[in-house]
Amino acid sequence: MQTIAKALTIAGSDSGGGAGIQADLKTFHQLGVYGMSAITAITAQNTLGVAGVYPLPTEAVSHQMREVLRDLGADAAKTGMLFDAAIIKAVSEEIRTFGLKKLVVDPVMIAKGGAKLLLDEAIAALKTDLLPLAEVVTPNLPEAECMTGMEIRTPEEMREGARAIHALGARNVLMKGGHLEGDTVVDILFDGTNFYELAHERIQTRHTHGTGCTFSAALTAELAKNTPLVGAVEKANRFIFEAIKTAPQIGGGHGPTNHWAVVE
Ligand SMILES: Nc1ncnc2c1ncn2[C@@H]1O[C@H](COP(=O)(O)OP(=O)(O)O)[C@@H](O)[C@H]1O
Ligand SMILES: Cc1ncc(COP(=O)(O)OP(=O)(O)O)c(N)n1
Numbered sequence: 001m002q003t004i005a006k007a008l009t010i011a012g013s014d015s016g017g018g019a020g021i022q023a024d025l026k027t028f029h030q031l032g033v034y035g036m037s038a039i040t041a042i043t044a045q046n047t048l049g050v051a052g053v054y055p056l057p058t059e060a061v062s063h064q065m066r067e068v069l070r071d072l073g074a075d076a077a078k079t080g081m082l083f084d085a086a087i088i089k090a091v092s093e094e095i096r097t098f099g100l101k102k103l104v105v106d107p108v109m110i111a112k113g114g115a116k117l118l119l120d121e122a123i124a125a126l127k128t129d130l131l132p133l134a135e136v137v138t139p140n141l142p143e144a145e146c147m148t149g150m151e152i153r154t155p156e157e158m159r160e161g162a163r164a165i166h167a168l169g170a171r172n173v174l175m176k177g178g179h180l181e182g183d184t185v186v187d188i189l190f191d192g193t194n195f196y197e198l199a200h201e202r203i204q205t206r207h208t209h210g211t212g213c214t215f216s217a218a219l220t221a222e223l224a225k226n227t228p229l230v231g232a233v234e235k236a237n238r239f240i241f242e243a244i245k246t247a248p249q250i251g252g253g254h255g256p257t258n259h260w261a262v263v264e
Contacts, residue, residue, distance in 0.1 A: 005221070005224040006036065007074060007078070007224040008036045008037070008069070009025065009028070009036070009078050009079075010077065010080070010091055015044055020210070023213040024080065024217040027218050028220070030259055030260060030261070031222065036068045038061055040080075040083055040087050041053055042054045047209055048253035053083070055083045058090040059090075061087055061091060062090045070098075074100065075225075076224035077103050078103070079105050080216070082122065084121070084122050085124070095133050104220045104223065105134040105138070107137060108213070131169050131170045134169075134171065136174055138174045138215065141176075144175055148164040152175075155188065158175045162190035163190065171191075173189070174233055175188045176212060178211060182202070185199065185201070200237070206253070207254060208257070209257070215240040218236035222235050235263065238263040239261055
């Protein structure tokens with residue numbers, strides 16, 4: 001019998017469907033992976049912004065994880081919006097209990113429109129409890145600045161920042177360069193020894209809602225399928241590029257990317 005790779009996303013719900021749990025499940029599905037979810041918070045949002053945030057009780061988050069993991073299991077998992085320190089601690093505990101090794105931590109902090117998706121009081125827990133469990137952490141530039149206290153505006157500063165984040169305990173750091181100035185977007189992977197750079201042209205578009213979620217979900221899906229790390233990062237990079245390029249152009253603000261994107 002054919003076995004199917006399985007991936008779990010632990011993240012917030014985006015009612016608009018472009019980011020969060022919805023982006024993750026669509027991406028898992030498109031990449032041929034069976035998707036499961038543990039919802040941490042419900043957001044009322046659309047392409048214009050986040051209008052409301054409703055975190056779930058920590059036991060509701062832990063309970064979803066336990067029920068999924070004790071029965072179906074997961075070949076890889078990712079975290080997205082975790083909102084507060086109590087949820088981070090509860091999620092970290094279940095990850096440790098179930099021995100989840102292929103964990104992608106997307107340290108979601110602030111939505112494009114400026115809404116806080118992680119409270120300031122939770123940054124310490126993110127660094128001390130969750131990062132040491134991560135196979136890969138995928139900060140964008142503002143998140144990397146927040147975690148390190150460094151100014152990160154250039155590829156050289158990205159490499160320095162990646163070293164500092166690696167020192168916090170993540171086994172690999174994939175720093176996303178969507179917030180760099182200029183016509184080229186550079187993502188940088190640091191495995192503790194070597195740096196790998198992935199560069200592509202910047203697509204001029206406002207339809208970039210959920211790019212970080214979609215990228216980290218594609219990476220998680222590839223890891224679930226046992227693709228080696230560098231190949232998984234390359235595939236996720238190609239997937240998000242194509243998803244942005246072919247975005248469906250819906251909504252009055254920052255629209256979603258194309259989760260039906262096809263890459264070889
Ligand atoms: N305008 C763009 N053109 C091409 N690639 C982009 C663009 N914006 C973001 N990306 C890619 O999308 C991914 C997410 O990038 P980034 O915007 O830095 O993260 P976030 O959505 O978390 O802020 C990265 O892999 C980056 O290379
Ligand atoms: C529920 C939820 N989770 C995460 C985000 C932010 O997603 P991200 O991929 O970082 O996308 P942008 O904020 O850059 O659009 C979200 N908005 N909602």
